[in-house]
Each structure stands twice: as C-alpha cells, then as structure tokens.
Amino acid sequence: MTAAVPSVTLAKDAARAHRNARRRRTAVPYLLLAPALLTFGVFKAYPVIDSLLLSFTTGSGTATHAAGVANYRRLLDDPLFWTALRNTGEILVLQVPLMLGLALLMAVGINSTLVRWRTVWRLGVFMPSVTGLVATGVIFAYLLKSDDGAVNWLLDIVGLPAVDWLGQPFWARMAVVLVLTWHYTGYNAVIYLAGLQSIPRELYEAAMVDGAGPIRRFTAITVPGLRPVLLFTIVLSTIGTLQLFDEPYVLTGGGPDNATLTVSMYLYQNGFRFFDFGYASAIAYALTLLVSVLGAVQMRLMGERER
Template identity: 90%
Template sequence: MTAAAEPAAPSVPLAEEARRTHRSARWRRTAVPYLLLAPALITFGVFKAYPILDSLLLSFTTGSGAATRDAGLANYRRLLDDPLFWTALRNTAEILVVQVPLMLGLALLMAAGINSVLVRWRAVWRLGVFMPAVTGLVATGVMFAFLLNTEHGAVNWLLDAVGLPAVDWLGRPFWARMSVVLVLTWHYTGYNAVIYLAGLQGIPKELYEAAMVDGAGPVRRFTAITVPALRPVLLFTVVLSTIGTLQLFDEPYVLTGGGPDNATLTVSMYLYQNGFRYFDFGYASAVAYALTLLVSVLGAVQMRLMGERGT
C-alpha cells in the first residue's frame, strides 16, 4: 500500500507550481495594460491634473510667493464688483454674437459652392479656403494690423479708390471690435468650410434627386435636406467656435492690445493681465474658473437645444 501511494507525492509541488504560474499570468494580464497606460497617465497627471487642481486652490488665495495667504471666496466676490471684468465679458459676448453666426454662415455657403457639381478643381478650392487656418495667429494679427492701418493700410486705400471715406479701424471702439471679427472670420471660415464640405459629401444624392422629382427648389432642398443632415456637424462647429471665441486672446492682443479704451479687452486678456502683468495669480485663477464655468454652461445649453431638435 505504501509503495503504491509513493508516485502521487510529486503532484503537490506540481499543483503549487501550476497555481503560481496561473497567478503570475493573471497578474501580467492585469498589470500590463496599466503599465502601457502609465506614461500617458503620468504625463496627464503632471501637466494637466496637477495644474488644474493647483490653480483651483490658488483661486482661493491672495498675494504671491511667500506672501500668499488664504482669501476664501474673496476673489470670486471681487469678480461681481469688478467693472473691468464685466467690460471684458461684454466685449467677448459682442464679438461672439456677431462673429460666430457670420463665420459659420459663410463657411456653409462656401462649402455648398465647392460641393456643387458645376465647380471644377475641388481639391484646389479646398486647399485655398483652408490655407488661412494654418497661418500663425500672431502673424495673422500683424498682417491685419498693417492692412487696417488708418493712414497707410490697404483696406482704406481700396475704400478711397471707390470713393468711400477712410475708417479708423483700430482707433474707434466699434470698428476695433469689427476688426477683430474680420480677422477671426478670415482665419477660421475655411477651416469650418472644409468640415461642412465633408458633411455635405456624406449626404446621399438620391435624397436631392427625389426632392427635385417632387418639385422642390434649391432653397427648399437646402432647408429640408441639407440642414437636417448636417445637424451633428453644425452642433460640433457651433460649440467649438463658441468655446474658441470665449477664449479669444491672440488676435486682439496683437491687433489692438485690448484698446482703444478697453473696447477689445477680452476675458482671456484680462486674465493674462492680472496674472502676468500685476502678478495677482489668485484673482487671475478666479477669472479663469469663471470663464471655465461660462464655457461649460454655454456648451451644455447649445448641445441640449440642438440635440433636442435633432431627435
């Protein structure tokens, strides 16, 4: 009996070894994805999550360096009574209300024109309308500063050539804001037109053919087929353009420096001034989080309204 039982003794270490191998393989299957994600997670934590949390804590402080001290909600209460903040917010809103509909309307018309069967050399047209989007923002601002110069600018020279009076583009509040609108429209219209063009090319031609058989004209086909089919693309461009305009900084900073008389001062420029000109980092952080809240609310409202219409 003893001799018959002896061959079964090695099975204990073999079973233990099998269990260890199984645990090791299971650990590798669990750990390897996290190890592969670790560089991206570490980068996100160091360069994204930490600055976001640190700036949030900074918004509840005042002073700078070793003199930093807790301020509670004082910076946020200060926002409510700060006339310059409300001026910057009003300027940003006025530019947004004019520029975004104008730019997206022109982009949609441009895309529809390029998508027309009568247009040849579509690739060349796409490249041409997209070129302004790859131009540096600082270079764009400098270029338009020369073009819109009151004394020697090309725009006023053209106005004079057709018998119209010169315009003080950068010296009067209204025209300074319109100059910013002009620069933004020139820079981003082609970018949105290419997005719309991709959406238009995804609409089945059979829908247009059926509408033509039913007697629908161009306007009816555009409102009944094109616009509903482009609703997701329209939502994307409206939200993206709204967020970009609310964060407007480069163009007015280079073109007008926020003037004249703070007429083109935007929220992002006001944030920059408080942080890097006056070194009031706590208040600048509060301005940043107020802007973040505004962007989030407007984006959510736009997605809610346009999403409901699309269902």
C-alpha cells in the same frame, strides 16, 4: 498519505504561478499606458488642480495666503471683468453666426458639380486657417492702419470715407470680428464640405423630381443632414471665441479704452503683468464654468431638435 503531500504542494505551486502570470498580463497594459498617464498627470491634471487651489489664495507672486472665496466675490464686483465679459460676448454674437454662415455657403458652393477646379478652391479657402495667429494679427494691423492702410486705401478708391479701424471702440471690435472670420471660415467650410459629401445624392435627385427648388432642398435636406456637424462647429466656435486672446492682443492690445479686452486677456494681465495668480485662477475657473454651461445648453437644444 505520503504521496498526497507532494501533489498538494504541486497544486499550490501551479495556482501561485497562474496567479503571478495573470498579474503580469494585467500589469502589461498599465505599463504601456504609464508614460501617457504620467505625462497627463504632470502637464494636465496637476496644473488644473493646482490652479483650482490657487484660486482660493490671494497675494502677489509667491507671497500668497489663503483667502477662501474672496477672489470669486471680487469677480462679481470687478467692473473690468464685466467689461471683458461683455466684449467677449459681443464678439461671439457677431462673429460666430457670420463665420459659420459664410462657411456653410462656401461649402455648398464648392460642393456643387457646376464648379470647376474644386480641389483648388478647397485649398484656397483652407489656407488662411494654417496661418499663424500672431502673423495674422500683425498683417491685419498693417492692413487696417488708419493713415496708410490698404483697406482705407481701397475705401478711398470707391469713394467711401476712411475708417479708424483700430482707434474707435466699435470699429476695433469689428476689426477683431473681421480677422477671426477671415482666419476660421475656411476651416469650418472644409468640415461642412465633408458633411455634405456624406448626404446621399439620391435625396437631392428625388427632391428635384418632386419639384423642390434650391432653397427648399437646402432647408429640407442640407441643413438637417448637417445637424451633427453644425452642432460640432457651433460648440467649438463658441468655446474658441470665449477663449479669444491672440488676435485682439496682437491687433489692438485690448484697446481702445478696453473695447477689445477679452476675458482671456484680462486673465493674462492679472496673472503675468500684476502677478495676482490667485485672482487670475479665479477668472480661469469662471471662464471654464461659462464655457461648460454654454456648451451644455447648445448640445441640449440641438439634441432636442435632432430627436
């Protein structure tokens, strides 16, 4: 009986040591993840939660008080918010199909075996996307000047009348569309080019043997083969355009007559010009909801087609 006591004690000590070692092994991954989790919590999660709480307050600067859903009701009756939303939607409807259509055509052209110096062409079409957004806006602001801009100078050479690109509401929106298309078309073309190179060449060869022409091969092989890539670029381009800020801010400042005022610019004005952070936060969450709904609809529609 006396010999059993030390053996029981030793067994308990061994079990305790095993549990402690297991806890240490389990804690190691969390310790390694701790810096990233801390950074995410401080710079991502906390601002998101704080802005959500802020959207239920009203006031200027730090003098705020609880307001319930008053900011969201204010959104529904704010004509300037609906103007910004309409401007953003019009730019989206015009720019995204134009940009992605041109990007797809460019990718198909560069991917052709008939094109020489394809590496140079790839670099050339991608270069605009690495240009800074502010620099792009400043450059195009000079190019599109109504009196001595290079674009109107070229129009005059070919006998066309000058256009007040930045002074007329319609042409100001077209200028924003032009800048966005120039900046992002090459980026999407490179993505499509990567997708094209994953489509087996045997499919095209078999289609040519069957007598399919270029258009038929494009619609029956290229487009279906690029469907996941198309979905990716459509969703990202939609999200990016709904968050549009830099280009119209630098190019037109939201004018003329709020013709290029976007939702993100209106959010910025309320938050950092009028210091109405509660209303600005409500605009941000309204935009987040819109982005989420449109993204889910696009993925749902493209997913059904894929099945």
